[in-house]
Amino acid sequence: MSFSSLVSDITYKDRDLDDRRSLVSRARSYASTAATSVSISGDIASQLHGGYSHPLARAWQAERQLTKSMLIYPLFVSDNPDDETLIPSLPGQYRRGVNKLVPYLTPLVRKGLKSVILFGVPLAPGSKDALGTNADDPKGPVMSSIRLLRRSFPSLFIVADVCLCEYTTHGHCGILRDDGGLNNALSVDRVSDVAMAYAEAGAHCVAPSDMNDGRIRAIKLKLIEAGIAHKVVLMSYAAKFSGCLYGPFRDAAGSCPSFGDRKCYQLPPGGRGLARRAIQRDINEGADIIMVKPASQYLDIISDAKDIGQNLPVAAYQVSGEFAMIHAGAKAGVFDLKAMAFEATEGILRAGATIVVSYFTPQFLDWLSN
Numbered sequence: 492m493s494f495s496s497l498v499s500d501i502t503y504k505d506r507d508l509d510d511r512r513s514l515v516s517r518a519r520s521y522a523s524t525a526a527t528s529v530s531i532s533g534d535i536a537s538q539l540h541g542g543y544s545h546p547l548a549r550a551w552q553a554e555r556q557l558t559k560s561m562l563i564y565p566l567f568v569s570d571n572p573d574d575e576t577l578i579p580s581l582p583g584q585y586r587r588g589v590n591k592l593v594p595y596l597t598p599l600v601r602k603g604l605k606s607v608i609l610f611g612v613p614l615a616p617g618s619k620d621a622l623g624t625n626a627d628d629p630k631g632p633v634m635s636s637i638r639l640l641r642r643s644f645p646s647l648f649i650v651a652d653v654c655l656c657e658y659t660t661h662g663h664c665g666i667l668r669d670d671g672g673l674n675n676a677l678s679v680d681r682v683s684d685v686a687m688a689y690a691e692a693g694a695h696c697v698a699p700s701d702m703n704d705g706r707i708r709a710i711k712l713k714l715i716e717a718g719i720a721h722k723v724v725l726m727s728y729a730a731k732f733s734g735c736l737y738g739p740f741r742d743a744a745g746s747c748p749s750f751g752d753r754k755c756y757q758l759p760p761g762g763r764g765l766a767r768r769a770i771q772r773d774i775n776e777g778a779d780i781i782m783v784k785p786a787s788q789y790l791d792i793i794s795d796a797k798d799i800g801q802n803l804p805v806a807a808y809q810v811s812g813e814f815a816m817i818h819a820g821a822k823a824g825v826f827d828l829k830a831m832a833f834e835a836t837e838g839i840l841r842a843g844a845t846i847v848v849s850y851f852t853p854q855f856l857d858w859l860s861n
């Protein structure tokens with residue numbers, strides 16, 4: 492039945508009522524018919540407002556709702572055990588030494604923190620070299636933190652970011668050739684060794700962010716050879732775009748390239764086809780989770796990742812620049828911080844991600860009920 496015939500049907504039934512009520516009722520019906528004939532095209536399915544008229548009914552419209560288990564919190568761990576230094580470009584975020592981790596994380600785990608991703612920050616003079624030797628130093632910040640967090644928080648899921656750029660003197664994500672370009676074969680060899688070291692130290696998940704070609708396959712093969720592939724999640728930064736949104740992170744991790752940039756291995760911002768190929772390649776090479784980075788600027792790529800990897804979870808990294816921009820907007824009074832954090836993060840879920848790496852995680856633990 493069309494909407495207009497329903498209205499006239501109701502109007503007709505009103506005539507059976509007593510005169511006075513009938514007049515009022517008909518008047519209302521005529522008014523309503525006149526109004527709806529302007530705004531309704533005739534199809535009753537055009538009536539949407541009722542479906543989300545109640546707060547709970549509005550919540551039911553979301554295909555995915557943000558929960559605490561979707562969040563991974565990035566931690567910067569320095570080689571100074573007692574370090575606790577505010578990172579000026581990342582509001583409220585600190586670089587911490589291993590001695591500060593457990594006291595900081597204890598209340599967060601109690602509030603429902605499920606996962607962290609670790610980035611090592613070597614600060615000691617002479618701690619960097621051309622090969623990133625200290626990336627897999629057993630006494631270094633990442634491997635010490637993995638062992639400490641596994642012991643202290645048995646339920647916490649530990650992700651270790653795998654890259655060389657924090658540990659190389661040149662700040663690039665691999666080993667360089669004489670001409671300054673990446674030596675892909677040597678880089679893959681080294682990066683996969685570092686991933687293995689983190690996995691053997693107890694990381695539940697290793698996440699190579701270096702973008703060298705073929706590193707997912709190399710890591711998967713080494714995990715299989717070592718007999719631990721069945722218990723380590725391999726999360727690939729598959730579609731990682733170059734751009735200016737990583738500024739605060741480089742500040743935090745001290746990983747700015749000393750010359751050149753990362754455009755030869757990070758994806759060009761307009762490279763949607765290239766991103767699709769990288770996602771497909773990393774799935775074929777054995778990735779268990781595909782990550783897209785940055786998040787809010789690349790919702791189309793998140794959606795592509797979900798389309799290409801239908802049977803894989805898709806993660807999105809809401810990067811330092813996105814976080815800093817939301818803080819700047821809130822500070823300037825442009826919008827409310829909490830509302831914008833939810834809008835941005837729920838937008839990422841809508842695009843297809845079910846895992847979000849976010850600096851807002853501690854706040855979401857307060858804002859979310861589950």
Ligand SMILES: [Zn+2]
Pocket residue numbers: 654655656657663664700701
């Ligand atoms: Zn890197």
